[in-house]
Amino acid sequence: MRWRWMMICEFCGGKTIKKKVRKVHWLRRQLFIIDDVEAEVCQECGERYYHATTLDAIDRMLAAGSLPVKQRLQVQVVGMPASNPA
Numbered sequence: 001m002r003w004r005w006m007m008i009c010e011f012c013g014g015k016t017i018k019k020k021v022r023k024v025h026w027l028r029r030q031l032f033i034i035d036d037v038e039a040e041v042c043q044e045c046g047e048r049y050y051h052a053t054t055l056d057a058i059d060r061m062l063a064a065g066s067l068p069v070k071q072r073l074q075v076q077v078v079g080m081p082a083s084n085p086a
Helices: 052-064
Strands: 016-027 030-042
Touching: 016 052, 030 052
Parallel strands: none
Antiparallel strands: 016 030
16 A cells, blocks of 8 residues: 555644645736646645645746636625624
């Protein structure tokens, strides 16, 4: 059996598993959604952890324009209203 390094979630203490996920990523004030990004995902709370080399690779590919655009979306930006003290 092959040994696999396992992370422990810093938020809930759960164990993580390696998964391919959809990542929301900002670069130079532009929003991108990238599919099939490798991450460690907590099995308990869903927190995601990305390796620094993965994030660097995403930045390089987006800056170079080397990722094909699969779809364009319209996104609504809303502000959270000030809370009313009870």
